[in-house]
Amino acid sequence: MTGSRSLAQPPLRVEADALAVADQVAMRLQAALAQGATLGLATGRTMEPVYRALVQRLQALPETDCLGLLASWCSFNLDEYVGLGPKDPGSFAAFMRRHLALPLRLPSERLQLPDGLAGDPQAEALRYAQALRAAGGIDLQLLGLGRNGHVGFNEPPCLPEAPCRCLALSSSTRQQNAGAFGGDPQAVPPQAITLGLAEILSARQLLLVVTGAEKAEILRRSLQEPPCPEVPASWLQGHPGLEVIADRGAAAALQLS
Numbered sequence: 001m002t003g004s005r006s007l008a009q010p011p012l013r014v015e016a017d018a019l020a021v022a023d024q025v026a027m028r029l030q031a032a033l034a035q036g037a038t039l040g041l042a043t044g045r046t047m048e049p050v051y052r053a054l055v056q057r058l059q060a061l062p063e064t065d066c067l068g069l070l071a072s073w074c075s076f077n078l079d080e081y082v083g084l085g086p087k088d089p090g091s092f093a094a095f096m097r098r099h100l101a102l103p104l105r106l107p108s109e110r111l112q113l114p115d116g117l118a119g120d121p122q123a124e125a126l127r128y129a130q131a132l133r134a135a136g137g138i139d140l141q142l143l144g145l146g147r148n149g150h151v152g153f154n155e156p157p158c159l160p161e162a163p164c165r166c167l168a169l170s171s172s173t174r175q176q177n178a179g180a181f182g183g184d185p186q187a188v189p190p191q192a193i194t195l196g197l198a199e200i201l202s203a204r205q206l207l208l209v210v211t212g213a214e215k216a217e218i219l220r221r222s223l224q225e226p227p228c229p230e231v232p233a234s235w236l237q238g239h240p241g242l243e244v245i246a247d248r249g250a251a252a253a254l255q256l257s
Ligand code: GLP
Pocket: 042, 043, 044, 045, 046, 047, 078, 079, 143, 144, 145, 146, 147, 151, 152, 153, 173, 177
């Protein structure tokens, strides 16, 4: 069954599978682009079908309409590994180039990310946060969910005031992301630059996208237990513009009323 249900809060949409989720998210991204929104973008396996669906939607438009939407494209990614540049296939810059910039023929610099090769990662985090403020902040922030409850790379424990910064990745996150590094967690960079919960919670709208049964329990804790530092995503509950789109597997542990 596919449908839209309203919990007390936040609004939750449950779709049959990851492809149906991707189509819903792509629809919202297209609508946001049409309004000239500044997008906050995420990486990870959850986003691959989302970006495929967005590319398909945009390519199906008459060329002038598509070019019109792309002309005002402005996006900021959540995070990047320290030490990796766009030429490294494991970098998030390379992910964004593969999944969006190349198929949409957008110059890579239109998709902004922290510079993983910056000599001083902490200074780069400050610069990136400042660039985001100068652009007027994020209108629609897309978020995936880490298995330990992280959003962006805000690893637990994390307070809602945490700013954009350079931080150490947990061993569980390096394990989770090893797939992009030949399956070896040791090959995953130990540090990353991430937007903080402070910048994420300042976005006007948040779209949390979660697929797969292995995330059912952490999604339940994120949405239906009191917010706490041990589950960074739980701080999203307080945001008035939060919407959650999940597939049946990820929504399986939620109490729906
Ligand atoms: C990664 C990223 C997040 C992403 C999350 C989920 O580590 N930093 O932005 O949303 O973890 O990843 P996946 O979609 O591969 O499960």
